[in-house]
Amino acid sequence: MSVVIETSGLTKVYQMGEVEVHALRGVDLTVEDGEFVSIMGASGSGKSTLMNVLGCLDRPTSGEYILSGKNVSELTPNEFAEVRNTRIGFVFQVFNLLPRTTALDNVELPLLYDHTGHVRDARAEAVAALERVGLGDRITHEPSQLSGGERQRVAIARALVNRPSIILADEPTGNLDSVTSVEIMGLFKELNSQGITIIIVTHEHDIAEYTRRMIEMKDGAIIRETMRAGRQPE
Amino acid sequence: MRLRNLLKIALKSLTKNRMRSLLTSLGVIIGVGAVIVMIAIGQGAQADIEQQITALGANMVMVFPGSSWSHGVSQGAGSRNRLTLDDAEAIRERATLVTAVSAEVRVSAQVIGGDSNWSTSIQGVDPEYQEVRDWSTVAGEFFTARDVRAKAKVAVLGKTVADNLFPGSDPVGERIRIRNTPFKVIGVLESKGQSAYGSDRDDVVMVPATTALYRLSGGRYINRIFVSAVSTEASKATEDELIAILREEHSLEPGEDDDFRVRSQAEFLETATETSRVMTLLLGAVAAVSLVVGGIGIMNIMLVSVTERTREIGIRLAVGARASDVLVQFLTEAIVLALVGGLVGILLAIGVSVFLDRVIGMTAIISPGIVALAFCFSGAVGVFFGYYPARKAARLNPIDALRYE
Ligand SMILES: Nc1ncnc2c1ncn2[C@@H]1O[C@H](COP(=O)(O)OP(=O)(O)O)[C@@H](O)[C@H]1O
Ligand SMILES: [Mg+2]
Numbered sequence: 001m002s003v004v005i006e007t008s009g010l011t012k013v014y015q016m017g018e019v020e021v022h023a024l025r026g027v028d029l030t031v032e033d034g035e036f037v038s039i040m041g042a043s044g045s046g047k048s049t050l051m052n053v054l055g056c057l058d059r060p061t062s063g064e065y066i067l068s069g070k071n072v073s074e075l076t077p078n079e080f081a082e083v084r085n086t087r088i089g090f091v092f093q094v095f096n097l098l099p100r101t102t103a104l105d106n107v108e109l110p111l112l113y114d115h116t117g118h119v120r121d122a123r124a125e126a127v128a129a130l131e132r133v134g135l136g137d138r139i140t141h142e143p144s145q146l147s148g149g150e151r152q153r154v155a156i157a158r159a160l161v162n163r164p165s166i167i168l169a170d171e172p173t174g175n176l177d178s179v180t181s182v183e184i185m186g187l188f189k190e191l192n193s194q195g196i197t198i199i200i201v202t203h204e205h206d207i208a209e210y211t212r213r214m215i216e217m218k219d220g221a222i223i224r225e226t227m228r229a230g231r232q233p234e
Numbered sequence: 235m236r237l238r239n240l241l242k243i244a245l246k247s248l249t250k251n252r253m254r255s256l257l258t259s260l261g262v263i264i265g266v267g268a269v270i271v272m273i274a275i276g277q278g279a280q281a282d283i284e285q286q287i288t289a290l291g292a293n294m295v296m297v298f299p300g301s302s303w304s305h306g307v308s309q310g311a312g313s314r315n316r317l318t319l320d321d322a323e324a325i326r327e328r329a330t331l332v333t334a335v336s337a338e339v340r341v342s343a344q345v346i347g348g349d350s351n352w353s354t355s356i357q358g359v360d361p362e363y364q365e366v367r368d369w370s371t372v373a374g375e376f377f378t379a380r381d382v383r384a385k386a387k388v389a390v391l392g393k394t395v396a397d398n399l400f401p402g403s404d405p406v407g408e409r410i411r412i413r414n415t416p417f418k419v420i421g422v423l424e425s426k427g428q429s430a431y432g433s434d435r436d437d438v439v440m441v442p443a444t445t446a447l448y449r450l451s452g453g454r455y456i457n458r459i460f461v462s463a464v465s466t467e468a469s470k471a472t473e474d475e476l477i478a479i480l481r482e483e484h485s486l487e488p489g490e491d492d493d494f495r496v497r498s499q500a501e502f503l504e505t506a507t508e509t510s511r512v513m514t515l516l517l518g519a520v521a522a523v524s525l526v527v528g529g530i531g532i533m534n535i536m537l538v539s540v541t542e543r544t545r546e547i548g549i550r551l552a553v554g555a556r557a558s559d560v561l562v563q564f565l566t567e568a569i570v571l572a573l574v575g576g577l578v579g580i581l582l583a584i585g586v587s588v589f590l591d592r593v594i595g596m597t598a599i600i601s602p603g604i605v606a607l608a609f610c611f612s613g614a615v616g617v618f619f620g621y622y623p624a625r626k627a628a629r630l631n632p633i634d635a636l637r638y639e
Contacts, residue, residue: 057552057633078556084632085554096549096636100250110553112239158553 003066004166004197005031005054010063012049012220023049024060025220033165036192037199038208041217047201048170050217054199055090055168056083068165078115085113089159091169095151097143097158103130104139107157114162129161130154133187149180156187167191169200173207185210240559244566255571257535258616262575263582265528265612266605270583272521273604275590276514278597283506287499293466294366295473297321297459297480300493316484316493319443322360322459324483331472334462336363339446345439347399347410347419354395356412356439358446358456366460374406374421382442385449390421392438410439415449417441469498525608529615536619540627541639547627548635560628561621568620572613579612580605 012024023046031037039047052058053065056072065072067083075083084090097106107129111122119125130139133153143151152172159167169188173181181204189210192198200211208214216224248255299317322337329335339358344351363369364376377388389410396405405419426435447456463472473496480494547560583605587598627635 052633057636058631078558081551081554081556084552090552092636096545096552098546098549101246105246109550112243113550113553113555113559115236115556162554 002033003030004033004068005029005199006064006066007054008064010050010053010060010065012046012053012058013061023220024053024063026063027220027222029215029222031197031199033197034192034195035197035199035213036189036211037213037215038211039199039201039215039217040203040205040208043203045217046220047217049220051090051168051170051199051201055088056080057090081113082115085110086116086162087164087166089156089162089164089167091152091155091159091167091172093171093174095143095155095175097151097154099144100142102140102142103135103146103154103157106143106154107161110158110162119162126157126161129157132160133157147180148176149183152176152180152184153187156184156191160191164196166197166199169198171201171203173202173204181207236559237562240562241566244563244570247563248567248570251539254535254539258532258571258620259575259578261528261531261535262572262612262616263528263579264531265525265615266576266579266608267582267586268524268528269518269521269608270580270600270605271586271590271598272517272524273514274583274587274598274600275596276510276517277599277601278591280507280510280514281599282597283510284503287503287506293463293469294499295461295463295469295476296497296499297325297461297476298495298497299455299457300491300495317456317459318454319447319456321480321483321494322443322456324479325459325461325476328479329461329472329475331464331468331475332461333464334362334365334460336360336366336460337443337456338363338458338460339443339451340457341413341446341450343412343450345395345399345410345412347405347408348401348403350399352395352398354392354437354439356441356446356450358441358443358450359460360443362462363440363460366462369426370424371421372424373404374419376421376440377442382444385444386442387415387417387445387449388420388441389417390423390440391419392423392440393425393436394434395437395439396422412439412441413450463498466500469500473498521608525611528612532612532616533619536623540623543624544627544630544635544638547624548630548632548638551628551630551632551635557628561625564624564628565617565621568617569613571620572616575616576609576613580609 007027007029010024010027011022014021014023027050039050041047049058053060059073067087072083098109104123104126108122108126111119111125127136127139130136133156135150135153135157138146138150143154146154167188172188173184176184185207188198188200200207202208212228214226214228215222297317319337322335325332326335336359341356341358342353343356344353360382361376361378371390374390376390377386381388389412391399391405399405399410400408405422408419410417410419423436423438423440428434441450443456447453461472461476463469476496477492481492484493486492550560551557584600587600590596590598627638630638
């Protein structure tokens with residue numbers, strides 16, 4: 001198996017006036033292609049900060065991040081944008097959909113910013129992505145006309161639409177009830193079985209149960225890793 | 235393909251946020267529309283005044299007796315009055331840039347005719363007065379040079395006088411008495427209406443200049459000499475020529491002050507134009523305020539939406555938009571709003587101007603320069619406040635833009 005994500009000594013320091021907040025204190029993490037990883041930890045332990053760095057939404061203060069053999073810190077801003085556009089799909093706790101914009105238009109968005117020119121029919125691909133998350137009959141709905149679970153499905157469809165090899169999800173079920181959470185986790189599991197590398201952040205144990213590998217963070221560092229053998233819930 | 239996508243995104247964003255789009259364009263519309271209308275009214279007024287004065291004959295030059303209005307304080311009209319019929323005659327014989335010359339002698343008198351009497355102004359003039367003032371008769375005829383030489387007792391009535399002395403009947407051939415001298419009415423003048431100063435120009439009786447001077451006023455001096463220059467452009471040269479002739483006539487030594495004054499209609503025109511320019515400037519200042527108000531409107535709505543838009547930019551960056559993609563989108567939005575608002579403002583201004591012109595009867599002249607200026611200014615304000623906050627947001631990390639509040 002090939003390594004897709006490799007970090008060494010990642011740190012992130014936020015300067016709050018006089019005070020320095022060390023959100024990450026040297027994170028070494030290796031994720032292989034096709035893995036399903038969960039990151040757990042108390043609030044404020046640096047999970048989101050790590051995810052944002054991995055998702056190329058933010059840059060670390062120091063340390064190395066190699067994504068599929070490429071040193072991310074050497075990328076230009078435009079290459080950075082291209083990584084977000086084509087290689088990584090990001091799912092937020094608060095969905096971050098464009099308001100007053102249909103599900104279809106939201107999902108189509110990454111394709112409109114595609115610079116590689118491989119997008120043939122953005123509409124059709126967006127519809128396909130929505131069907132893949134089970135929202136084929138909701139494509140003209142706007143976020144305000146969708147339930148929380150449906151909104152998160154739209155966000156997942158948007159993360160999927162440009163066929164990324166990695167999906168990062170920061171507490172994707174944090175705003176959902178338990179039944180809906182189970183559905184969303186089922187969806188992630190299915191996507192993982194189709195070969196997509198998935199990392200999710202959660203602070204609920206039964207959500208983490210879905211993944212084979214569990215990582216625990218505390219005070220900006222990884223303190224424990226658990227590999228679970230055997231079956232996971234279907 | 236990419237640019238087309240970005241334009242598509244911009245247009246979608248505009249239609250999705252109708253209220254914001256509308257309010258932003260409204261600022262541009264008010265700015266552009268108000269400025270154009272204000273300036274159009276100012277320039278219309280200016281043109282009105284110019285046209286009124288030109289209608290009096292832009293090539294007209296007048297000679298006044300040398301009372302001291304040249305020195306600001308009047309020492310009494312005619313205090314040094316030295317204008318005579320001979321002066322008019324000298325101009326007629328020697329001036330080369332002149333097509334018509336008429337003396338004017340003014341006498342106020344009671345006119346008795348028909349069954350009533352009427353106090354009016356008697357003007358003693360030469361036949362060329364008709365040409366200088368462009369004033370024809372509607373009944374009968376004007377007197378001739380022979381009448382002038384003969385000091386003939388003939389009169390041409392202004393419309394007001396004719397209506398008052400001979401209501402409902404033709405005064406031509408009737409007899410009237412002015413200061414007990416009998417006159418024969420030989421014509422009626424066309425109506426000229428009110429003068430620019432509000433007096434009734436038809437309240438007049440015209441008689442030969444010689445008759446007025448020798449039979450009515452009994453003096454030696456005349457009130458004015460009217461001259462038609464060959465062209466408006468020649469009026470300055472004509473003034474110089476008249477000054478030379480009259481100085482010689484009056485035997486003035488070099489260095490001695492003129493004892494008369496020459497003024498051309500062109501000069502009056504300049505003064506009046508200057509006045510109305512000041513007015514246009516004033517209206518322009520009001521218009522500038524509208525522009526600023528419109529600009530502030532645009533600015534407000536843009537700044538109010540900046541939080542929402544920063545989050546939107548964060549979302550776009552997070553799914554892979556480059557900073558330049560976001561900028562193209564926002565620039566497009568701003569330009570479209572400015573263009574649409576500007577065009578609507580121009581159309582509205584044209585509509586209002588036409589309404590003022592046709593319905594209210596006010597002259598309003600739309601000047602392309604002002605249209606361009608107003609358009610560019612509001613456009614620039616719209617584009618600046620639409621684009622500048624977006625530029626700031628697009629330079630943020632996606633995560634910082636998403637977190638912005
Ligand atoms: N933008 C920021 N500015 C300052 N401090 C921040 C910022 N984002 C996160 N932090 C701080 O960094 C630490 C880790 O935050 P975060 O990664 O969001 O934790 P988690 O997602 O595990 O709850 C926290 O102490 C938090 O207060
Ligand atoms: Mg978090």
